[in-house]
Amino acid sequence: MKLTPKVKQDFEKWLSVNYHSYSYRKFNDKYDAPFYKLHQSMQYGVYVDYFESKGVIIDIRFVLDYDENVYTEVMYWMAQAIQLNVEVLEVNDIEFDELEQARIAAINKASEILETQL
Numbered sequence: 020m021k022l023t024p025k026v027k028q029d030f031e032k033w034l035s036v037n038y039h040s041y042s043y044r045k046f047n048d049k050y051d052a053p054f055y056k057l058h059q060s061m062q063y064g065v066y067v068d069y070f071e072s073k074g075v076i077i078d079i080r081f082v083l084d085y086d087e088n089v090y091t092e093v094m095y096w097m098a099q100a101i102q103l104n105v106e107v108l109e110v111n112d113i114e115f116d117e118l119e120q121a122r123i124a125a126i127n128k129a130s131e132i133l134e135t136q137l
Contacts, residue, residue, distance in 0.1 A: 020059060020066065020126040023134040030069050037072075038065065063122045070129045073136070074103040077125045079118070096121035100129035102136075 022030055034054060054062065067077050078099045083090040095114045098121035115121040 020062060020123050022126075022130045025137040026130045026133050029073075029133075029137055030066075033069050033072065034065070037068070059119065059122065063126065066126050066129070070100070070126075070133065073133055075129045075132050076101050076103060077129055079121050079125055082114075093118075098122070098125040098128070100125050100132055102132050 038054070054065070070077055078101065080097045080099075082094045082097065084092045084094045095116060096118050097112050097114055099112050113121075113124055115124065
């Protein structure tokens with residue numbers, strides 16, 4: 020997951036207000052904030068909260084395979100990022116084999132969307 024420069028700066032300020040234990044600090048090559056050491060699945064949940072607070076909604080859905088009586092497996096994952104109150108010109112649904120791939124793509128797309136607003 021990679022945030023654009025302006026979004027990363029805004030996120031780190033938001034993080035310090037909303038998650039005090041991961042307080043905002045000056046970053047350099049020798050020090051990385053505790054947040055960035057968390058597993059990506061843990062970072063993802065915080066990113067979802069951040070983007071939602073900015074009006075960018077992240078949606079990850081699954082498509083299941085069905086075998087007569089039961090669901091048997093996840094066939095693929097779909098990821099999307101949408102900005103509220105903005106006309107939808109393009110649907111950015113993308114299919115992924117792995118959930119982690121979908122999460123990364125959704126956060127990257129949300130960052131691109133928000134970058135234009137900051």
